[in-house]
Amino acid sequence: MEFIYKEEDLSNIVKQLIEKSNSKTLAFYAPMGAGKTTLIKAFIKELGSKDNVSSPTFGLVNEYALENGELLAYHFDFYRLEDEVEAMDMGIDDYLTSDSWIFMEWPEKIPNLIPKDVQEITIEILDESTRRLKLS
16 A cells, blocks of 8 residues: 655545554654654544654653543654664563554664564655655
8 A cells, every 4th residue: 555645644544544554563664754753643643642742762662542541552763772672671572562552663773573463654755745655
């Protein structure tokens, strides 16, 4: 599945991605500034959370909940990791075995730890405001 989109199209695209995805674990592959966090923000909103979404670059993981307090998703940013041992030390296995949505930015930093059922999303920058997204 492939989309060419602008930011104002995200709500519609995310609805389709949620419908078509065969996993709640999503790995986002894209260069810096491509809109990974913006896309994840649209996912969180569409899934029903009102939480403020930001990149967890320094904390490595953010949690998002529904209004009733139920955990909705974990959002990882592995950009600053030096190696997979750091992910293991933070307890990545416990997160990945939860029933929550999992959003992973920079999953290429932990290639041996990514679950087999992951849904890959690749974002390519076409121009300043246009992106190509591929779901595989």
